[in-house]
Amino acid sequence: MNYILISPFYPSNFQPFAHRLKEAGVNVLGIGEEPYNQLSSKLQNSLTEYFRVNNLEDVDEVKRAVAFLFYKHGPIDRIESNNEHWLELDAQLREQFNVYGNKTDDLKKVKYKSEMKKLFKQAGVPVVEGRTAKTKEELLKAIDELGLPVIAKPDNGVGSAATFKLDSDEAVRRFEKEWGEAQVYFLEPFVEGGVLCTFDGLVDQKGKIVFQTSFTYNVPTLELVNGQLDLAYVIQKEMDPKLERYGKAIVNEFGMKERFFHIEFFKLENGDYVALEYNNRLAGGYTVDMYNFAYSIDLFAQYASLVTGGEFKESAAENQFCVGITQRDAYEYKHGMNDIYDRFGGRVKFAQRIPEAFATLQGNQFYAIVADSQEEVDDIIRFVHERKNDGQEIFL
Numbered sequence: 001m002n003y004i005l006i007s008p009f010y011p012s013n014f015q016p017f018a019h020r021l022k023e024a025g026v027n028v029l030g031i032g033e034e035p036y037n038q039l040s041s042k043l044q045n046s047l048t049e050y051f052r053v054n055n056l057e058d059v060d061e062v063k064r065a066v067a068f069l070f071y072k073h074g075p076i077d078r079i080e081s082n083n084e085h086w087l088e089l090d091a092q093l094r095e096q097f098n099v100y101g102n103k104t105d106d107l108k109k110v111k112y113k114s115e116m117k118k119l120f121k122q123a124g125v126p127v128v129e130g131r132t133a134k135t136k137e138e139l140l141k142a143i144d145e146l147g148l149p150v151i152a153k154p155d156n157g158v159g160s161a162a163t164f165k166l167d168s169d170e171a172v173r174r175f176e177k178e179w180g181e182a183q184v185y186f187l188e189p190f191v192e193g194g195v196l197c198t199f200d201g202l203v204d205q206k207g208k209i210v211f212q213t214s215f216t217y218n219v220p221t222l223e224l225v226n227g228q229l230d231l232a233y234v235i236q237k238e239m240d241p242k243l244e245r246y247g248k249a250i251v252n253e254f255g256m257k258e259r260f261f262h263i264e265f266f267k268l269e270n271g272d273y274v275a276l277e278y279n280n281r282l283a284g285g286y287t288v289d290m291y292n293f294a295y296s297i298d299l300f301a302q303y304a305s306l307v308t309g310g311e312f313k314e315s316a317a318e319n320q321f322c323v324g325i326t327q328r329d330a331y332e333y334k335h336g337m338n339d340i341y342d343r344f345g346g347r348v349k350f351a352q353r354i355p356e357a358f359a360t361l362q363g364n365q366f367y368a369i370v371a372d373s374q375e376e377v378d379d380i381i382r383f384v385h386e387r388k389n390d391g392q393e394i395f396l
Contacts, residue, residue, distance in 0.1 A: 199247030326363030
């Protein structure tokens with residue numbers, strides 16, 4: 001099997017995909033922008049061949065790289081990045097070279113928020129009604145129908161990028177000026193008191209869910225960015241049956257195969273959920289590492305097993321909570337890294353600086369800490385986020 005990994009070097013915590021594929025007997029071929037000598041020796045050894053391109057955004061250049069690898073190694077069986085940014089590139093390459101997996105037309109339902117809503121409804125899952133706006137006239141009409149406050153985000157966009165909360169006429173005017181009708185926006189009512197949570201997992205070649213999990217944020221991402229708040233999100237030990245039912249219905253409706261999925265919901269104060277977005281890939285950041293810690297598994301190896309026709313093997317270990325928690329350099333915390341290790345010891349599974357590109361959203365220093373109970377989870381969050389000045393922000 002010939003498997004092309006797009007951007008095998010970045011992000012660094014996705015490099016084990018290459019390692020596990022090679023261990024499963026796959027011929028792993030890489031295409032990326034980094035010079036070959038920038039790749040670690042372990043990654044170099046996992047790649048049969050690496051083709052460096054000047055710019056992964058240059059589709060024609062990447063197509064030439066795939067053509068070369070096809071000529072040298074034979075037909076390509078898979079092309080994948082597992083990265084949101086390259087999903088469209090992956091699809092174009094699969095279409096060009098007739099490779100298994102999503103093609104360009106298949107991505108419409110996972111690219112456009114307006115299309116996602118239709119499928120959520122068909123799956124029988126509650127949604128927040130929304131409107132698209134291409135012009136200022138359509139924007140004002142949508143706001144008139146939905147009422148303020150609303151959340152405005154690109155209909156075709158990633159995460160919280162270019163997302164705005166419009167809660168006043170002044171905010172609407174500011175948005176109009178910045179937007180300039182440059183792209184289609186999707187507007188939906190702001191959900192008061194909603195808790196952002198997910199239904200995540202992996203489907204096999206028949207579209208059957210073989211792994212599922214959920215995590216919950218302490219604050220929604222838009223508030224996290226705008227307020228530069230402290231982040232904590234928690235891989236849950238058990239899942240609410242209602243969330244599981246909704247999530248499975250959505251996965252069935254979208255009909256994806258041999259893929260990770262990451263579906264976002266708001267949990268309402270009444271205990272119900274509304275579906276927000278379907279992401280046709282792993283959750284970002286270090287979340288995949290947190291899955292592995294919480295469930296004592298290796299998702300990279302399990303994925304490689306599925307790709308090569310094997311089965312998903314569950315761990316016999318008991319599930320745990322896993323807290324992903326950050327500290328920001330701008331604030332002075334009561335407890336530093338040494339204190340955190342002293343307090344939680346072997347439960348600290350991972351400590352890593354967050355790349356600058358994501359620091360504004362997430363923070364600067366990341367920890368993954370496992371726990372056996374909600375009380376332990378609460379203690380971890382209190383301890384790591386406690387500041388020297390009793391909660392008042394200090395900008396250094």
